[in-house]
Amino acid sequence: MHFSLPRRWLAALVAAVVVLLSVGAYLSLPRAYLLMATTTSTQDTGLLSYLLPEFSRDSGVEVRYTAVGTGQALDAGRRGDVDVVMVHSPPLEQAFMDSGKGLCRNQLMYNRFVLVGPRSDPAGVSGATSIVDALGQIWNASARFASRADNSGTHNKELVLWASAGLTVSTFGAWYEKTGQGMGETLAIANQRDAYTLSDDGTWYSLEARLPFLVLAYGGDEPVLRNVYSVIPVNPANHTGILVDGAVAFARWLVAPRAQALIAAFSVNGRIIFTPDPIGAC
Amino acid sequence: MAGDPLAIAGLSLLVSATSTLLSACIAVPLGVALGLREVGSQRLLRNLVFTLYGLPPVLAGLLVFLLLSRDGPLGSLRLLYTPLGMVLAQVVVVAPIMLGITMSVVATVERRVKETALVLGADRRQLSMTVLREAYAGIVTAVMVGFGRAISEVGAVFIVGGHIEGNTQVLTTTIITDIRQAEYAHAMLIGVILLVIAATVYSFLYRLQERAMP
Numbered sequence: 014m015h016f017s018l019p020r021r022w023l024a025a026l027v028a029a030v031v032v033l034l035s036v037g038a039y040l041s042l043p044r045a046y047l048l049m050a051t052t053t054s055t056q057d058t059g060l061l062s063y064l065l066p067e068f069s070r071d072s073g074v075e076v077r078y079t080a081v082g083t084g085q086a087l088d089a090g091r092r093g094d095v096d097v098v099m100v101h102s103p104p105l106e107q108a109f110m111d112s113g114k115g116l117c118r119n120q121l122m123y124n125r126f127v128l129v130g131p132r133s134d135p136a137g138v139s140g141a142t143s144i145v146d147a148l149g150q151i152w153n154a155s156a157r158f159a160s161r162a163d164n165s166g167t168h169n170k171e172l173v174l175w176a177s178a179g180l181t182v183s184t185f186g187a188w189y190e191k192t193g194q195g196m197g198e199t200l201a202i203a204n205q206r207d208a209y210t211l212s213d214d215g216t217w218y219s220l221e222a223r224l225p226f227l228v229l230a231y232g233g234d235e236p237v238l239r240n241v242y243s244v245i246p247v248n249p250a251n252h253t254g255i256l257v258d259g260a261v262a263f264a265r266w267l268v269a270p271r272a273q274a275l276i277a278a279f280s281v282n283g284r285i286i287f288t289p290d291p292i293g294a295c
Numbered sequence: 296m297a298g299d300p301l302a303i304a305g306l307s308l309l310v311s312a313t314s315t316l317l318s319a320c321i322a323v324p325l326g327v328a329l330g331l332r333e334v335g336s337q338r339l340l341r342n343l344v345f346t347l348y349g350l351p352p353v354l355a356g357l358l359v360f361l362l363l364s365r366d367g368p369l370g371s372l373r374l375l376y377t378p379l380g381m382v383l384a385q386v387v388v389v390a391p392i393m394l395g396i397t398m399s400v401v402a403t404v405e406r407r408v409k410e411t412a413l414v415l416g417a418d419r420r421q422l423s424m425t426v427l428r429e430a431y432a433g434i435v436t437a438v439m440v441g442f443g444r445a446i447s448e449v450g451a452v453f454i455v456g457g458h459i460e461g462n463t464q465v466l467t468t469t470i471i472t473d474i475r476q477a478e479y480a481h482a483m484l485i486g487v488i489l490l491v492i493a494a495t496v497y498s499f500l501y502r503l504q505e506r507a508m509p
Contacts, residue, residue: 081475088477162460164476191460193298193472202457205365205375226365 046075047259050089051099052166053195055242056080058215058281067275068266074259082195084164090114090245093252097260101213101242102166115245116257119264120292122276123239126170127217129200130156130209130230138209138230144238145178147231152180155188157208161199162191166240171211174237200224213240215286222282242287246295261295268293298460298469300481304488307465310378310452311445314385318445319438322390326397326437330430331405331423344398347391356451359384363455376457381465384451393441400433401426432503439500446492466492 055061056078065076081089083100090098091114098115100106109115128147130138136156141147151158160182161168175182182189190208192199196216203210204224214232221227244267246260266272268291277289329337329344361367363375363383374380405426412422449467456463458472466489473482 084476085474159459163472187461190462193458193460193464193469193476198457202376202459 046077047097047256047263048095049076049078049097049099049263050086050095051078051080052083052086052101053080053197054101054167054213054216055099057197058219058286060215060276060279060287063279064267064272064275067272068263071266071271072259072262074262076263082163083166083169087114090247093247093255095247096256097244097246097263099242099244100166101240102169103241103243104169105166106243106245109245114248114251116248116261117264117295118243118245119268119295120290121242121244121267122273122287122289122291123241124286124288125214125232125234126167126211126238126240127214127229128209128231129203129212129217129224129227131207131226132228133207134228134230135207136209141231143235144174144231144233148174148178148180151209152178152185155186157188157190157206159199159203159206159208159210160189160191161196161210162193163195165195167196167211167213170240174211177237200227203227214284215281218284218286219281241290264295265293267291268295298464300484300488302461303464303466303469303485304492306378306463307446307467307489308492310381310465311385311442314382314389314445315438315442317382318386318390318393318441321386322393322441323397323434323438326394327401327427327430327434329394330398330401331426341398344391344394348395350388350391351450352388352448353450353454355387356384356454359387359451360454375455376459376463378456378463381452381456381463384455385445385448388448388451389441389445392444393437396437396440397434400437401430404430404433432506435503436500439496439503443493443496446496447489 051061057080061078065078069075079089079095083102083105086098086100087105087109089095090109091112106115106118110118126144128138128144130136136151136154138147138150141150160171172182190202190206192202194202196212197220199210200212200216200220201224202208204226207226209230217229244264246257246264247255249255249257273289273291276287277285279285279287329340359380360375362369363372363380364370365373365375374383408425408429409422412425417425447467449471452463452465453468453471456465456468458464458468466485469485470482470489473479473485
């Protein structure tokens, strides 16, 4: 009796350790699912939860993903932490391909960038003739602008647009605010602070109803506002354990007619977001 | 996104020091008062304090965010995404911790000193003064622990501050966003600065305790 209590505790402890170790070991077993790093916009718009089950049904392969910034998504591919990346920043993708980290690149589709801003439109952007004109007016008025400043696809596009307006971001005053965060967070900050910001239309339409102080300030159709998405299987030459067959099958499936038709039919709050624009290279 | 490490550290220190001092102004007097008097009706209050003691910073952040948001009750103050808003969020996190520690320290010292002091003929006021003198190091510890919590806290300042570069960007939130952008070297540099600040605070604390408890 004297020893039974501690012994019982010891037995319980050993049992707990065994159970926890088995759970850990089970979770560490070689994975059968494809791992993808993608940007927050594909998750936030609901596109992934719409497309991925269809791919699983067709191929029998499950895809799991982590939604991060384009910079981190490509870095995950560079490190071999994922099998495939889906991103939207052609310049960064080109650098990724040039460094031999990507196997091949399939262009999928594009959506558009829009300029959103406060209802009162302090910079008078609503009458702008082009996005460059609109940004010039914001600069003229020194109206508050919230920049993602996170090396994302949207942020890189924003920098290109400022540059084509002949303006240098590093000379901007305090009206140019850098959030360093994702599209949803940055839109929320712009909503609270009466700021303009550049957003992809998918995220904007999905969040619009929850951003009462913001309106669409400029939404033109010029090619420069296209936001092109691509999928890149990670090059297995640099790392072991990359599920390259599944990754390539996924990239091919996405540019095939069935997936492209699904993408063309995808809508957010009743609005069609993505325009199919497949260029298959895988 | 990089950001000047010194400016970020400066804002971190400013926000955390302000919230620490503000919390001390509230928590120390209240903690002493609650610790000195052993009354049954204060049980409820003490339970409340110790519940808040475990308040998760993200929850505090959410509450302060909703409070300061444009459509929230204090929205007209426009304090969301400002350093002052961050101070408020940190006070909500830090004050209960300081209050809890102060209360415990004072109550413990009071129990230890009470009989001796009364036997030696001290009146109630003298007893309180003795307790306070004895509990001094403990109260300073409470304040320092509060500061350590404030400067290393990330959830509440991220939600309420919004991490706007050069405006509400602090050390902890910078590490998070650096990692998101795979800027590991910059994240590490910021981490080292944070560690140095924390180490300085706690080495001071250690020396103080050594002196107070021979």
